[in-house]
Amino acid sequence: MAWNVTGSLVALVTPFAADGSVDFDALGALIDFHLANHTDGLVVLGTTGESSTMTHEEDAAVCDYTVKRVAGRIPVIAGSGSNSTETMLEKSIMFENLGADGLLLITPYYNKANAEGIYRHFATVADAVHIPCILYNVPGRTGCSIPLPVLARLAQHPNVVGIKEASGDISYATEVAKLLCDNFCMYSGNDDIILPLLSLGGAGVISVLANVCPAQTHELVAAYHAGDIARAREIQLSYLELIHALFIEVNPIPVKTALQMMGKAVGGFRLPLCEMTAEHAETLRNALTKAGVL
Template sequence: MTDMIQGSIVALITPFHEDGSVNFEKLKELVEWHIANKTDGILVLGTTGESSTMTHEEDDSVVACVIETVNKRVPVIVGAGSNNTATMLKKSIDYEKMGADQLLLISPYYNKTNEEGMILHFKTVADAVHIPIILYNIPGRTGCSISEHAVSVLSKHPNIKGIKEASGNMSYAMNISRYLNDDFVMYSGNDDIIVPMLSLGSSGVISVLANILPEQTHELVKKYLDGDTKGSLALQQQYLDLIHALFVEVNPIPVKEAMNQMGMNAGGYHLPLTEMSEDHKELIKQRLEEAGLL
């Protein structure tokens, strides 16, 4: 039986000071807030965590800070992905040694690969570590998808325990749902289709929304898993306009803007990410007010 997380896993932002350095005090504060507000697991160095714009040293420091602060109270998943398999392997081994509970590994972006290369990309790491691996399928960002055949092969590996499915393609999600079992789970990677993904057997969501609504995102999943599908759907629909606003520009620009408007001091961005347009800031404000968060 798997020990994989059921519920809401926050794709945690990385807070920055004005000079662009990591705000570790705020990072610790956010971790404590998430644990207090029923977040079921914490993902660091995901897309939302901006690791693609941070140095390897900054990545390592953020991981160390979160693992130490969480202190085994909830599982910590670390994004160790790269389009260079050797780099991904080194980071995965390092993060396992640092105390990561699980790893999130993205498909190889930019250089892409053929199907055999895709399988070997993940298998290389899965053969070398001893903690669960979650595959990350997000073709809108990477330019390539993990094929259904590759998922069927990789799902049989004893260390590959799940997939974050963020293509938004329900037909693809339906097809790979056939490989779900006690040892291979699926998480929605899209906040706007958490309930449809749960209906296919997903165990929860890796969520951007949870950065501002941790308890509500947890409840949305819990209601569904407890059999209250109508209650779950009502929550999904209640926050749909806010969810759409959080993706009006590339993630994590809007969610950090939302947090800053809420007084959560998430800070700015590392280039090439930068401030959003005034029109979009106003939209975020409007949606936060409608959701009762301002």
């Protein structure tokens, strides 16, 4: 399946209103912010979007709203993952029907599964839908990684177009790089190693940093692809302190707090997530100030 989406794809937060419901006005403002700052794609309902605490109805509403607001200007990828393959299948079909351009599919966390089970988990969805599927490898969250032989099989599937590689393991990413081709790409899932994964042939990043620095994250990837390695390196290193601050507590607590500090109405969190400590908030504010965001 044709898929040539490169650049900075933001792992978008989900704004909540004071009563805890999804704040669609704030979501619209965030989408407009990214369109104005050259973000190359929106990834909704992922880890950063707090989808694990949202209902299926809320997921559908966020996907529907985002697709309509974007109106085809950039790709919209919806996170439909679940540790239940049947649930992931249902959500994937729903998001396809709502007009999502692609799907982000996570490994079966908690269950973990054996190698064949992990293969079937992804293949069940890829067989059923008609839009591109991006696999999501984040063992620090899920407790399991996609075995490389399984990944090699999935990379041959016509509906599997890439992987969000968020293990932080360069050795694993190097093995993934052997599988890259016109029909299978890799996105960095870690903002602190965007440039190293680009150097291995990566197409871009699915980024938390892009929530607060969309233009800069876009420029980092664009500079690399234009051959300006020095500029890409400069951006990667100059934002490293902020990147670390954005993960000083579990994502998306810091990035949502950062957006609040920037005056963006993203609201609070849903339990078990809650406000970050005052000490960490000060560290984050200092990093945002040093990076010129505040």
